[in-house]
Amino acid sequence: MRYYLILLLSEGFISLTTQDILDRELLALFYVVLNVLFFILYFYRKSEDKTLFMILVGGLMLRMAALYYDRNVAWLPFNTTDAQRFHELSVETANALPDVLLEHFTGFYSQVLGVIYYIFGPYQFWGHFLNISFVMLAATKLLDIADLMKLTLTNKKIMSFIWMFAPIPFLMSYALLREGSMYYFVVLSIYYFLKWTKDYRLFNIIMAVLSVYIGSKYHEGVIAVAVPYLYAFVFYDRQKNKIKMNGLNIACITTAFIVFLAFIGSEAGQEYIQKTNAETGGGSAYLTNLKVETPLDFLFAGPIKAVFLVYSPMPWLVRNGMDIITLLLDSSLWIYTTYLFAKNYKTIDSRYKLLMLCIILGGFVYGMGTLNTGTAIRHRNKLMAFTLVLMMAIKNNVDLDYEKREMIE
Structure with a gap:
């Protein structure tokens, strides 16, 4: 991620400083080509053999073909009115910057995309491509997770193939929806959680929870997965590599259940029930x-x-x-x-x-x-x-x- 972040920051700096000199749309198209080349080289570096490399590149190229078709021929499934609304709100946000950061019913995603549009220009294809980029970053992080789990090369290929070609994640990745970004932060949280179970560094469990929190800014429901992370942080036995079932653990579970029941019975809980x-x-x-x-x-x-x-x-x-x-x-x-x-x-x-x-x-x-x-x-x-x-x-x-x-x- 850090290498791609450096590339994006560099591209953003160039876009902002040359917006009165260069055609911003052509520059954004150039960035798409440059970033695709970056991912191909990065896949080459991360792949252990030609088959794994072809799986990763094939998934990227399939999404690029879908992006081209969607933008130039006809809308594909999931790129519906929701996606178009995200784009419109993001353009509105970009137009209001730098004076004010607008808030809309879509919340965090439209704000982030609005900032991106402000930097690179309000080009919908660029927003689509960044979603693809997040899914590609998640694919490389899954390879890091595979190394933590010591998966065989065959199982690494199977995992990468499913991630790249499963139909719903594929359909979500080229559409202008929140899912692409969320996929990455969820994968990142799993990586840091499993890494924490290896070295028990406080930094890793903080990053696991922080990744979930950032993902929850796109859609709040994902915050639920932070609970097992925090539970493990408190009750995971480092010597036996398993959860300690003691009196304190049972007391905490009981207390959490009581608090949950109290919430459901409250006015705020009733509002949630109505949904x-x-x-x-x-x-x-x-x-x-x-x-x-x-x-x-x-x-x-x-x-x-x-x-x-x-x-x-x-x-x-x-x-x-x-x-x-x-x-x-x-x-x-x-x-x-x-x-x-x-x-x-x-x-x-x-x-x-x-x-x-x-x-x-x-x-x-x-x-x-x-x-x-x-x-x-x-x-x-x-x-x-x-x-x-x-x-x-x-x-x-x-x-x-x-x-x-x-x-x-």
Whole structure:
């Protein structure tokens, strides 16, 4: 990230100081080409073999082709009115700078993009490309995570391939939406959390929580995954590499549960509960008869809504060919990871169990406010990095155990 940040800062300085001399749009186009070359060289440096390099470059080129098609031929899925509204608000913010930083209903993302537009020019393709850049940075950070987990080269390739070519993250990465940036900060938080379980430096757990906090500025629901990080910081046994289940731990869990119940019963909690009953349209709506009106309803509905968010479309709710494709190419990742987790639970390292807790809490928070399959798919993919890392960690251990048994036999 630091090398790319230096490149972006240099480009921004040139754009600001030459805006009355050079054509800013041509300069932004030149930056796109320059940054693509940067990523190709960086992928070459990070790749252990030609196949891994081609997976990374192929994912980048596919997104660049989608960006070109979307900007010059026709809008692609997910680049809808929301994306256009983000662009319009960001242009409005850029026009108000440097006198005032406007605030809008889209909040942090439109403000950040507005500052970027102010520096580089209000060119929508540049905003799209920066989203692609964040996904590419996340891909390289996933390779760092793979090194921390000591994944085999084969499993590194599988993880990179899924990240680069899974349909929903691909569709989100070229659209002018908040997801691209959030993906990176979620991956960054996982990296620092796993690094902390290696060296227990305070800096790493601070960076893990800070990364989640920055991600939550784009969409507040992601802050839920900071809870397992903080929980681990307090109760992770460094000698035994697992969570210490003692009286203090149980007391803290009980207190947190009581505080949560108190919040749900408060006026602010009631406002949150009402969001779970919002009206929704479209044929993909689910649980329409499940009304949440009391704290008890909330506790009952939360797990159900979390399950629907993580696994939608449910097989009995499949409507058409698109739902079948989603089930096979997206939902299957979450189903398979859950299967691996349940099957190998006793042998899974505690740090990876905490990643599953991140998924559960994230699913609970996002699930409560989600009422249809389309929104569920979009929200759960904010947590995709947790699922991917967890799946590959379990798979890698299973593969190594199998190889050991083969050698013994």
